[in-house]
Amino acid sequence: MTFLNPLILLGALGIGLPILAHLINRQQIRRTDWAAMQFLNRSVRVRSRQIRLRDILLLLLRCLALLLLVFALARPASNNEDRVRVLGEQRAGVIIAVDGSFSMTHSEDNATRFERAIEKVKIIAGEVTRGAPVSLVLLGGEHRIVLRNVAYDDERFAEVLADLRPAPQVMDFNSIPQSLEMLVQDMDAPQKEVYLVTDTQATDWGDVSVPTLDAMRSLAEQASFFLIPVTGNDDNLAVTGLDLVSGTLRNGAVARYRATVHNFGRKPALDVEVRCRVEGVQIDSKRITVISPGTSQTVSLFVPFYNAGPMRITAEISEDKLTADNVRHVVAVVRDTVAVLCIDGSGGAVSKLAMAGLLARAGDVSGAGIRSGGEEGYQVETVQWPSVPGKPFDAYDVVILADVPEITQQQSRDLLDFVRQGNGLIWFAGENVKASEWNRVSDNGGKALLPATLGAVVDASDDLGVGKPLAPTLPDHAICRPLRSLPEDLLTETRFLKRMQVELAAASVPVLSLAGTNAPLLLEHSVGRGQVCMFTTSAHTVWNNMALTPVFPMLLQQVVTYMVGREFEQPRIVGDSLSLFYVDQPDASDAVFDTPSKKTIAVPVSEHRNQFLAMLEKSEESGFYTARVSIQTPGMPVAVNVDTRESDVACLDQEELQKCLQGTGITVTDDDADLMADISVARTGRSYWRLFMIIALCLLIAESLFADRLQRRKQSCEDTRPSWTLKQENA
């Protein structure tokens, strides 16, 4: 027999207390000479002996009751000891973990894997003794402990089970053993059992890491570990991406989005229709004739914008067994116009090219302070350096600094604040740029304005003197997407003769590089809520022929579109946090987030690094959340998508699982009858605390009644006054 709380056994030392009290009492016997010994006669002496015997009996009862109470609290338990098996009650602490990732919503024969998992849990629960400790965990991105070490009550358990729903999350597979081990250690039971009900996805179970296997083995040593697979077929299509490829997010413009559909199954998918909706209205539809197993197909979806403001765009497929990943969401903030300020230090040549690039036509730029555009959704204003200083930037969305020799420290700080508020800054190198001055003013006390430290201008031309092209491998960056759709010969025609040497800052990201040397041509880094893009080359034709190719306008427009986009336009994954930033300190103390299922969550606004923001720590649904500064104000949508790593629903069969888990001590059981038989065989633990507690309580009651009887007798003796005494008092 073992004790689950052995330290409590120290309480058995308390048995010394009544014995000590008894001994002290005995030591405190007072002596007196007595004349009337004839009245302490035989019957009194016999009675006195009886009293002594009763006292000893009372002492024994107290000691025994105390001892049994301590034993009961120490939670005695045995494991398969036949001698005492009859007396104890069969009791096992049960921890049930149910896979709640969205792969469990894959349906087959009109039942999802999750529904079948719940049926398995009911079978397990049917074998649990009422009052036995039970924990229930819903596994997901963060494992949710639904019940922690509670006494099993079938009705309550059934209610809890009925409320369980899978979440659109990816299961954090590697943390499962640690989470379950924590619950096992937290549980006091003579025997512990862990049941893991999951669809045993091949992506998780097919290649279990050594540390995870070790953790599972350790868990199986501490508890009987049953793995109950709820498998199904692997047919599944998922929309894995919906990205803006080209076009501008301006009112009246058309943008091209690219939807990617992946076939996770082992059979080819035929005639897959992809529908595009804007604000719930279908505006485009494409069909994919065939998607081979394990491959992706993309379709272009053209989205015209007829109004300004945030637009909820979805790409969706239908007729699939797993619905959670059939739709992809994205938000586009459509503007009426984008205000661009171009500060030109080259005397007008570069700004002219830039404006031409933005407006995709030759701009009428003839001097400083020229305002132009509007037709393409751009409001471009050009000023000649150095007349710029002191001019406020709040009226612009993007500022272009083209070949500006230098700026003052104050201007640097103003630009930094401008970007920090969510705006964009595009910097071009040039002949007139004074690198040392820029390096000096750009620092701003550790908060760099530019993403790199400037160096000398170097020649980038090749041996033939025609310059080097862009590196052919373009990164998967939003700025590069339109370039990736260009024919390769167009890209290679763009040649760079000069560039400025730079030393990248820690947080900056190279976007475009020069072929052969990987020297960065375009760098990006974030400052606050905005971005700074830095060209290490100029727009001037002396430095490259970019302005003469379609690359420049595409690149410039994409950069501007990228920069004016807000952080909430970036799609989130379920489980990510959602933030709402404020420009100024808000009046309301709480922001409001509406979930896709129309629930409203109030989130307090807090101050962080001189910025006010409200952060919903975790998104739990896929779809469009709406962030509002208060309950009355219009909201800003935020797209939240499922993580398609969970979309591969292929499962390991029992044989593969057993092979994978060999030596871990985990029992894999998928048949209901086998499961019950395995539970019966494994469950040998017996608990005796209740037995001890009942006996202890009975003894305490007996002792109490006995003591009470003696006390009453004593009381009646005290109440009996001799008749002569009463007479005297009356007199």
Add this chain to the structure above:
Amino acid sequence: MSDQETHASYLDPEVMQKSGNLELIAREVVEGLRVGSHRSQLRGFSTEFAHHRQYAPGDALRTLDWRVYGRTDRYYTKLYEAETNFDCYLLLDASASMSYASGKVSKLEYAKFLAASLAYLVLKQRDSVGISIFDSEVRAYQPPRSSMSVILQIEKLLRDIKPVPRTSLAKQLHDVALMMKRRSLVVVISDLLADVDDVLAGLEHLRFDGHNVVVFHTLDPYELEFPFQGAWCFEGLESEEPLTTQAERIREDYLVSLKEYLEAIRNGCLASQVDYTTVDTSRPLGDVLGEFFHKRQETFGGPSAGEHG
């Protein structure tokens, strides 16, 4: 403070014990008694009626028998035998059990004060007082005298005696009875802690010899109420086996035994026409004697059973 209050405080057993002068104590007790007797008409012991004598000038008017005058129209005076020749024997139990004291005054000391007071009272009536002190045997015997030195003799006799356990009270009383030459007033002061039949046999012996017997059954308040709490070891003063017990739990049994014993003694005394009085040694002596004489007067000197405890 009034005279009565002064006396009352002085007659407290513990105060008497501190005083030490037995004669003084006796005088104070008796005089205190007499202060109160103006109203209560106490006249000391009334013994056996002897005869009438024709009134002569100088006789106290209080001795006139008005009933005879009413019938015969003549003046006669009542004469009592005691008044002619009155012997009082004080039999004082000095056995070991009498040395018990729950407070500061033992039963023996209380008995000593009681004996001295009675002696003083008798001597003041110009009668004689004899003393006998006994335990397992008669330790001292003093024939009746009418001198106040008797009181001092009590002290002296008691001082010389080393208490020993008593075996039989009847034997001692029998021995004392043999020493008495004529019918007397015999006052037995004892805790009577012996076999009931033995005690009654002794008293009956005295009674059968024609003595007028008065018993002051002297008991300590603890013996009467047994107020002990907790664990006690009772060690017998007369060589009994000690008993260790939870006192409060055996109290009921003790009191039942005590009650039976006292009832038996009282009934036996009444049957033998012995004047019986239980005395609680915690009570002031004056009160005890006052109540005793009051009761005795009510019964005209006949046997009575009283409790002054």
